[in-house]
Amino acid sequence: MADTLTVRQSGHATVQDLGRPGRSRYGLPVNGALDQYSARVANALCGNDDTDPLIEITALDFSCTPSTDVLVAVTGAPADLTVDGIPQPQWEPLAVRGGQTLAVRGIRLGLRVYLAVYGSVHAESLLGSCAPDTILGFGRFLRPGDDLALGAQCPPIGHPEFRHPLFRIRPPRPRFGExxxxxxxxxxxxxxxxxxxxxxxxxxxxxxxxxxxxxxxxxxxxxxxxxxxxxxxxxxxxxxxxxxxxxxxxxxxxxxxxxxxxxxxxxxxxxxxxxxxxxxxxxxxxxxxxTVAEAVAAHRTERAVIRSVRHRAAAVLQSLDLPVLTRR
CATH class of the missing domain: 2.40.100.10 (Cyclophilin-like)
Incomplete structure (x- = not known):
């Protein structure tokens, strides 16, 4: 049986990616994660490709349990992130044992949190994207009891001494507030x-x-x-x-x-x-x-930041004998 991530509390969560750019000529909205910086960084911290599916959690509490050991990253708005009730950091890779419950509660100062899993999760695709489209009636809106198939196996990971965090990358975080x-x-x-x-x-x-x-x-x-x-x-x-x-x-x-x-x-x-x-x-x-020139420069700077996060994460994953799963 395939390894899965079982949803315990769904709140308002969907399986997302970066959407369908270039499809507007056919009358289709681009859709996709609304905070694309947070989504890209979450996938980068897990060694995934930018466009891999991940979970977008909007406003309400969410929890899930993996059937096997997984490596995850949770980014986006500040929230109370716990594993079996023990507080854990956002914006860092996190090893979760099979059978443990990961919970995201009390989302604040923002609206959306992103949960990426090493190897991503399987999701149906429409025109190259799993992004939900409410007009077409397409997309994965999660419910309690749903099982998400994991895209890759992750061997047990842990710090050899004192159960310290796996590693610190510290990607730049956006400023959240009212x-x-x-x-x-x-x-x-x-x-x-x-x-x-x-x-x-x-x-x-x-x-x-x-x-x-x-x-x-x-x-x-x-x-x-x-x-x-x-x-x-x-x-x-x-x-x-x-x-x-x-x-x-x-x-x-x-x-x-x-x-x-x-x-x-x-x-x-x-x-x-x-x-x-x-x-x-x-x-x-x-x-x-x-100006347009300033906007372009800011866009290039943000992409350079994400590339830097990806390269640092890749170096650590390779040191742990974990293959980097990006396609680019």
Missing amino acids: SWTIDVTDGPDIAEFGDSAGRLLSSAYVVTPSSNHIGLRMSGPVPQRVASGEVLSRGVPVGAVEVPAGDQLLVLHRGRGVTAGYPVLAVVTSTSLSPLGQARPGHTIRFRHR
């Missing part, structure tokens, strides 16, 4: 807002309860469009800051539809999409302007 600074570049319709466009950068906005993976609605001083022409429906990027009629901003995220007809005032940078995916209802958002 206020977030989100970087944006100019949108294609910024000129249509005249002087009121500056409100976006000078005001604070509050995430409303009607937000989800498709988009975040935010209350606050909404810039007013001065142009009177109709906006035709057209393709919109992930991260588009739209100004619909009314008193709220709409910031599209990874589950967004690929077309829309609202004016786009700004676009969230790729590195700010991850913190935006951690913002809870009631949290405060402030927007900060960046």
Whole structure:
């Protein structure tokens, strides 16, 4: 019988990966993990590929039990991480014995936690991704009693003396809190807002309860469009800051539809999409302007950080005679 990870308490957890980039031309949202930095680092700490499936835990408590010894990493928002009731660190590789219960409880200051397992977990794929799509009715939403088949066997791992942590890599952690600074570049319709466009950068906005993976609605001083022409429906990027009629901003995220007809005032940078995916209802958002060149430089810096984490983790795994499972 295959080794498995058995879900004990599911909360609101799904099997995720990085989504379906490049499929928007066919009308499919990209979807995937909303905090992609945390998801990538979790997989890197386990020696997995960036695109391997992992578990995304949103807001509510989660627990599971492996049938065999496993190596895991838990990243994302701060939470109480325990193994058989004993506190354990996030953002570090962690050895869990078969039959022990790993629990993630009390998620705070953010919304999502990511659990990666050495060798990943098996998941059905649609167009190259296991990412759930609520429009298509596809994806693995976990329930108590579900068994996730493990992708690779992991021999017993432990520090030879005093049960010290396996090793410390200390990847850079995002800053979590109840206020977030989100970087944006100019949108294609910024000129249509005249002087009121500056409100976006000078005001604070509050995430409303009607937000989800498709988009975040935010209350606050909404810039007013001065142009009177109709906006035709057209393709919109992930991260588009739209100004619909009314008193709220709409910031599209990874589950967004690929077309829309609202004016786009700004676009969230790729590195700010991850913190935006951690913002809870009631949290405060402030927007900060960046040029395209600055946004590209920040993206390259973040990818370099993840590569560094991956190389350090790979060195330790190889010293333990564990094969590194990345495909690249």
